[in-house]
Amino acid sequence: MTTWDERFRAGEYPTDPDPSPVLERYVETFPDGRALDIATGTGRNAVFLARxxxxxxxxxxxxxGLEIARGNAESHGVAGRTNWIQADVPSFSFPEATYDVITISFYRAIDRLADIKNALADGGVLFVEHHLRTSDPVDVGPPGGRYRFGANELxxxxLDLTVLYFDATTEQLEDGRTTATARIIARNTTGREQSYPEPER
Structure with a gap:
């Protein structure tokens, strides 16, 4: 059993968490089709996208984690639209030009980001959110800076994609803990003149 298996089994993470609020707000502007959720955990974004x-x-x-995610998909009635793959991200073979949406929440995949972007179809959208290195006091995320994004790293x-949204913020959560997070939404298109859809508020 891996460390993450133990963490999920011990209930250290919510078993049916809400999707990212930024993803919820922007999803109506994304192209339809196939999606890939990387480091899905208990399926917070994957189940939402299937819904x-x-x-x-x-x-x-x-x-x-995948067992919990599979159960979440069944309880939400979307088991037939989800495919759960047990694999390590560092060695996973991402198919080229396949996905219309790719999401990554709180996993530092910077070493594979070139391959991940290559997995986007033309016009496909990438959503990433992850912890930031910061001089501010924070309670959430990995200790130290090794597994966090540096300033503007994400x-x-x-920048080889069309950036539609970016933020880097320190936030206080409902439970009083503080987190520093970077989020980006970027589209696999190029050109000096493009559309920039406004998300629902």
């Missing part, structure tokens, strides 16, 4: 009508592949190294890594 929005996507056919979703979701990968994670944790068998326990933004710079996506």
């Amino acid at each position: 929005e009508g996507y056919r979703v592949d979701a990968i994670d190294q944790s068998r326990v 933004l710079h890594a996506c």
Whole structure:
């Protein structure tokens, strides 16, 4: 049993968490089709995308996390639109030009980001959110800076795409803990003149 299996089994993470609020707000502007959720955990974004009508592949190294995610998909009536893949992100073979949406929440996949972007179909959209290195006191996320994004690291890594949204903020959660997070939405298109859809509020 891996460390993540133990964490999920011990209930250290919510078993049916809400999707990212930014993803919820922007999903209506995304293209329809196939989606990939990387490091899906218990399926917070994967199940949401399936409920929005996507056919979703979701990968994670944790068998326990995927079992919980599969149960969430069944309880939400979207088991037929989800495909759960037990795999390590560092060695996973991402198919080229396949996905209309790719999401990554709180996993630092910067070393595979080139391959992940290559997995986007033309016009496909990438959503990433992850912890930031910061001099502010924070309670959430990995200790130290090794597994966090540096200042503007995520933004710079996506400048070959069309950036539709970016933020880097320190926030206080409902339970009183503080977190520093970077979020980006970027589209696999190029050109000096493009459309920039406004999300629902």
